[in-house]
Amino acid sequence: MHDRSPTTENPWQHLRQLTPARIALGRAGVSLPTDAQLDFQFAHAQARDAVHLPLDCQALAAELEKHELGCLHLRSAASDRQIYLQRPDLGRRLDEASAAKLDEHAGDGCDLALVIADGLSALAVQRHAAPMALKIAEQCQAERWSLGPVALVEQGRVAIADEIGQRLKARMVVILLGERPGLSSPDSLGLYFTWAPQVGRHDAQRNCISNIRPEGLSCNLAAHRLLYLMREASRRQLSGVQLKDEAEVPALEGEPRAGNFLLG
Amino acid sequence: MTYSHSVGGTTWRFDDLREVMAKASPARSGDLLAGVAAGSDAERVAAQMCLAAVPLKRFLEEALIPYESDEVTRLIIDSHDAAAFAPVSHLSVGDFRNWLLGEEADESSLKALAPGLTPEMVAAVSKIMRVQDLILVAQKVRVVTRFRNSIGLAGRMSTRLQPNHPTDDGAGIAASILDGLLYGNGDAVIGINPATDSTAGICELLKMLDAVISRYEIPTQACILTHVTTSIEAINRGAPLDLVFQSIAGTEAANASFGISLATLQEGYEAGLSQKRGTLGDNLMYFETGQGSALSANAHHDVDQQTCEARAYAVARRYKPLLVNTVVGFIGPEYLYNGKQIIRAGLEDHFCGKLLGVPMGCDICYTNHAEADQDDMDMLLTLLGTAGINFIMGIPGSDDVMLNYQTTSFHDALYVRQVLGLRPAPEFEEWLAKMQILRQDGNRLQLGRELPEAFRRALEKMA
Numbered sequence: 165m166h167d168r169s170p171t172t173e174n175p176w177q178h179l180r181q182l183t184p185a186r187i188a189l190g191r192a193g194v195s196l197p198t199d200a201q202l203d204f205q206f207a208h209a210q211a212r213d214a215v216h217l218p219l220d221c222q223a224l225a226a227e228l229e230k231h232e233l234g235c236l237h238l239r240s241a242a243s244d245r246q247i248y249l250q251r252p253d254l255g256r257r258l259d260e261a262s263a264a265k266l267d268e269h270a271g272d273g274c275d276l277a278l279v280i281a282d283g284l285s286a287l288a289v290q291r292h293a294a295p296m297a298l299k300i301a302e303q304c305q306a307e308r309w310s311l312g313p314v315a316l317v318e319q320g321r322v323a324i325a326d327e328i329g330q331r332l333k334a335r336m337v338v339i340l341l342g343e344r345p346g347l348s349s350p351d352s353l354g355l356y357f358t359w360a361p362q363v364g365r366h367d368a369q370r371n372c373i374s375n376i377r378p379e380g381l382s383c384n385l386a387a388h389r390l391l392y393l394m395r396e397a398s399r400r401q402l403s404g405v406q407l408k409d410e411a412e413v414p415a416l417e418g419e420p421r422a423g424n425f426l427l428g
Numbered sequence: 429m430t431y432s433h434s435v436g437g438t439t440w441r442f443d444d445l446r447e448v449m450a451k452a453s454p455a456r457s458g459d460l461l462a463g464v465a466a467g468s469d470a471e472r473v474a475a476q477m478c479l480a481a482v483p484l485k486r487f488l489e490e491a492l493i494p495y496e497s498d499e500v501t502r503l504i505i506d507s508h509d510a511a512a513f514a515p516v517s518h519l520s521v522g523d524f525r526n527w528l529l530g531e532e533a534d535e536s537s538l539k540a541l542a543p544g545l546t547p548e549m550v551a552a553v554s555k556i557m558r559v560q561d562l563i564l565v566a567q568k569v570r571v572v573t574r575f576r577n578s579i580g581l582a583g584r585m586s587t588r589l590q591p592n593h594p595t596d597d598g599a600g601i602a603a604s605i606l607d608g609l610l611y612g613n614g615d616a617v618i619g620i621n622p623a624t625d626s627t628a629g630i631c632e633l634l635k636m637l638d639a640v641i642s643r644y645e646i647p648t649q650a651c652i653l654t655h656v657t658t659s660i661e662a663i664n665r666g667a668p669l670d671l672v673f674q675s676i677a678g679t680e681a682a683n684a685s686f687g688i689s690l691a692t693l694q695e696g697y698e699a700g701l702s703q704k705r706g707t708l709g710d711n712l713m714y715f716e717t718g719q720g721s722a723l724s725a726n727a728h729h730d731v732d733q734q735t736c737e738a739r740a741y742a743v744a745r746r747y748k749p750l751l752v753n754t755v756v757g758f759i760g761p762e763y764l765y766n767g768k769q770i771i772r773a774g775l776e777d778h779f780c781g782k783l784l785g786v787p788m789g790c791d792i793c794y795t796n797h798a799e800a801d802q803d804d805m806d807m808l809l810t811l812l813g814t815a816g817i818n819f820i821m822g823i824p825g826s827d828d829v830m831l832n833y834q835t836t837s838f839h840d841a842l843y844v845r846q847v848l849g850l851r852p853a854p855e856f857e858e859w860l861a862k863m864q865i866l867r868q869d870g871n872r873l874q875l876g877r878e879l880p881e882a883f884r885r886a887l888e889k890m891a
Contacts, residue, residue, distance in 0.1 A: 425890040
């Protein structure tokens with residue numbers, strides 16, 4: 165039966181345990197066999213769906229309000245996903261109605277403004293943003309920091325947190341948003357932290373914690389690293405590259421190992 | 429100087445050559461984002477008509493980015509070879525297109541012409557060309573480079589084996605290298621995008637690739653795609669480094685955003701040359717580029733993204749590179765929105781690079797937020813194979829698990845070899861045959877049924 169198979173398997177399949185890369189796929193002629201071809205298409209479809217899935221703000225707000233976190237629904241100036249993907253500048257600022265709404269709620273300011281935006285993967289936000297937000301709220305309570313209303317933003321990019329933080333007169337802002345989905349990671353959540361948020365802050369003034377998802381960085385570990393950043397920022401009155409340099413945690417699991425079977 | 433063109437009862441005016449070029453550019457999201465694109469399809473074609481009438485010589489007189497404020501412009505103007513330019517110096521952009529399509533433009537005349545062309549001239553003519561023109565002209569040009577093998581010969585196409593791993597794990601990288609080699613990939617380079625930027629980590633990876641290439645006597649070269657200053661530091665620490673890598677762009681300010689200048693590149697080039705590791709030649713720079721990089725650094729001077737890209741090739745050619753790779757779909761949909769835009773951009777980049785004498789390859793790729801899929805990549809791959817591309821990427825199953833994007837697979841390269849009869853670099857082809865990995869007879873490919881002895885032993889030790 166196997167002799168009649170129209171595909172050729174690769175005798176090095178056991179190497180797949182060494183890497184998440186799609187090795188030893190076998191071949192049909194010299195092309196990709198049907199199974200591997202369809203596996204790939206499914207992974208791509210999942211990643212595409214993650215980009216285009218609308219964020220269910222109501223469900224997210226209901227979840228957060230169960231834990232007594234009040235939410236504000238906001239929109240960026242990018243009116244739909246097509247515009248969002250082509251105009252990053254519009255995704256970085258609020259539309260007029262949202263800006264006005266935020267000003268009404270600004271009050272006397274707060275220590276931390278928390279923003280949740282869809283970014284490039286609403287899937288990531290739907291799966292991981294609520295538990296992450298609750299962890300952050302707990303930390304605020306423990307540190308006796310006041311927390312502003314949670315801003316839920318549709319079609320938002322990282323820098324929109326600057327405007328939101330500024331309008332809420334926040335000392336610090338944290339934004340959680342979906343990262344660019346990979347084939348094997350359609351639901352990766354990113355977190356960016358900025359001290360003294362205001363429009364015009366640039367990337368070097370932010371700190372990023374990336375790859376928050378069960379297979380990557382856990383919510384607990386991400387929250388732990390964020391707390392360190394927030395405490396240091398409060399002490400030194402800054403965020404970004406200067407803060408990162410000292411808070412540096414090795415990002416990789418150990419240094420690259422030279423030893424391998426090809427050289428054994 | 430202002431420009432104008434009347435057509436269909438309307439007169440269209442443009443403030444300067446930069447505006448003519450930008451508005452003549454085939455539509456793409458990056459130029460819209462920059463606010464330099466034509467306001468309508470009619471204005472775009474009017475600008476193309478206007479551009480077609482501009483004498484090529486004009487580009488030597490009217491710099492799109494001022495000579496005084498940009499070292500890339502100074503490089504382009506100061507290194508222009510007037511004698512090489514002579515055969516086409518009397519032509520307009522429109523007639524240059526006609527000339528390129530004609531018989532007078534052949535392999536030897538185009539090779540001689542390259543130093544006489546500026547990036548702006550080739551960008552201009554590309555804007556009034558269709559896809560078939562970009563292919564027809566590019567396939568007349570050969571740019572052959574050598575380090576341990578010969579890349580870019582007629583009827584051949586090489587592949588970069590890209591064994592990336594999320595944590596740079598040595599065994600994980602080795603698994604992808606073996607997979608790639610056994611699918612006949614890796615003659616352009618075995619090149620890793622490292623997850624780490626620590627110099628110690630880079631040195632370890634360099635040692636590992638050097639050991640693999642030596643142990644199995646593979647006629648290819650290695651590269652760790654790290655910042656040029658890190659490569660210089662690795663050389664200073666005594667690491668075995670074949671190719672010096674750097675991402676480059678077409679304006680001084682964009683290069684500054686990458687942390688480089690022409691002087692930095694010169695330093696890297698000289699450090700690479702000092703190693704004398706090439707056996708067949710000393711082309712040892714590996715550059716990567718991509719439309720949109722200048723705009724994303726806010727360093728585009730209101731010049732359209734395709735012209736900025738062509739200017740990067742002027743930077744590249746100064747250092748006699750082994751490989752120049754336009755990473756066409758990596759940057760995202762705000763610069764190239766969909767498959768159609770990515771496909772055209774890839775062909776433009778290849779055309780412009782080849783006319784300028786640069787050994788062009790292409791990372792035929794897309795991200796998951798672009799409106800593109802495997803079918804689009806198959807089209808660009810087939811078109812670039814037809815156009816005579818020097819090299820493409822090869823990665824397991826098209827999925828880069830480190831950089832989170834999709835590029836061409838080991839299988840994809842074999843597809844092109846089969847359909848177009850393109851063979852690997854001759855030295856590598858010989859090695860593949862000797863190892864009983866792959867034999868190619870015209871369009872017929874024969875992959876070995878058994879594992880090559882040397883690799884079989886390595887796998888047995890592991891089991």
